[in-house]
Amino acid sequence: MRVRLCRVVAALMLAASWSQASAAPVAKEAPRDSTMPTQCNVPDDTAIIESPLPRLAKKLRSSDALTVVVIGSGSAVGSGTTRKGAAFPFRFETRLQKAFPKPKIRLVVLAEMGQTAILSYARIAKEVAPLKPALVIWQTGSADAARGVPVMDFGSALERGIGDLRDQGADVLLVDSQFSPRASLLVNTDGYREAVRWNARRYDVPLFKRYDTMQYWWSHEVFDLDAEDKANQLENADRIHDCVAAWLVRVVERGVATGPKS
Numbered sequence: 702m703r704v705r706l707c708r709v710v711a712a713l714m715l716a717a718s719w720s721q722a723s724a725a726p727v728a729k730e731a732p733r734d735s736t737m738p739t740q741c742n743v744p745d746d747t748a749i750i751e752s753p754l755p756r757l758a759k760k761l762r763s764s765d766a767l768t769v770v771v772i773g774s775g776s777a778v779g780s781g782t783t784r785k786g787a788a789f790p791f792r793f794e795t796r797l798q799k800a801f802p803k804p805k806i807r808l809v810v811l812a813e814m815g816q817t818a819i820l821s822y823a824r825i826a827k828e829v830a831p832l833k834p835a836l837v838i839w840q841t842g843s844a845d846a847a848r849g850v851p852v853m854d855f856g857s858a859l860e861r862g863i864g865d866l867r868d869q870g871a872d873v874l875l876v877d878s879q880f881s882p883r884a885s886l887l888v889n890t891d892g893y894r895e896a897v898r899w900n901a902r903r904y905d906v907p908l909f910k911r912y913d914t915m916q917y918w919w920s921h922e923v924f925d926l927d928a929e930d931k932a933n934q935l936e937n938a939d940r941i942h943d944c945v946a947a948w949l950v951r952v953v954e955r956g957v958a959t960g961p962k963s
Contacts, residue, residue: 737951740924741944743917748948750901750908754872754956760835761957766805768832769794770871772821773840776879777812781938790838792946800950809834817845818858825865834871838949839863840911842878842893856896863904874952875901875908876945880915882926907952911945918944 760767771777771790779788786792794808809832811824818841829837839862845855859875866873877897878890894912901908918924924937 737947738944740940741947743914743948747917748910748914749952749955750898750910751952751955751959752901752905752907753959754836754874754907754953756870756872757836757953758957761801761804764803766807767835768807768809769797769836769838770829770832770834771808771810771812771838771840772816772824772829773812773838773876774816774844775812775814776843776942777810777840778814779942780814781934782942783935783939787939787942789942789945789949792943793838793949796946796950797953800954812840815844815848817848817850818842818855818862819850822858822862822865825862825869829866829871830869833869836872836874836953837866838874838876840876842890842897846878846888846890846893852892852896855893856900859896859900860904863900863906867904872956873904873906874949874956875906876911876949877908878912880912880919880926882919907956909945909948909952914945914948915941 757767771793775781777788777790779785779791782788788810790808790810790812794806798806811821811828813820821839821841839859841859842855863873875897877894890912894910898908898910900906915924915926918941919926924941925933926937928934928937
């Protein structure tokens, strides 16, 4: 009798453990589709913060030409890649045009090596506004961290910039710092990335969490960010930029498919 009772208890405990395991939260994986290379896949919660892009959605529904502006620093102009055309903005343009073939999409990159958020903000009124963009992709944080810009000043420039761009009729998509296992030992980007996330949440704009995404790829040995060989570094950079472009298109697709939040 005691043996049977022990067996029943053991079975119940095993069933309970299965139930708990099945109820445990599972990382929400991005759908694996033909537009996202398999190597680029990352759990959604790791890669993005979703928000609607109503102004861009309206433009994409028409056959009118639209402009996308990218502001930021070195990576937006292809620093570390084999060529300028390998940088994520240009790959994004190609992928976005394929995803939305109806309107003609024009890309303008207003980025420079070492360009901080304050310098990017200074270009909004003079250079971005006259282009009347439907979408502005703002890649930011790396240059500010490297230059030691106070986080409060960085966040203030970002906050004012988002407000000005929206007043001018543009949607905004934020992209935070890159991840490098070596650079992270020398430059702390935590405060800057937190400021980007805070602004994304406060102003309900989408964010591609590039740092967390690249860290995921590195920790899961998808990309070798410790490569010593220059050729391998360039190859990895090109592939990473293509993945970033694919993720930005996914953010856009979800943003234009989502109605304004109540």
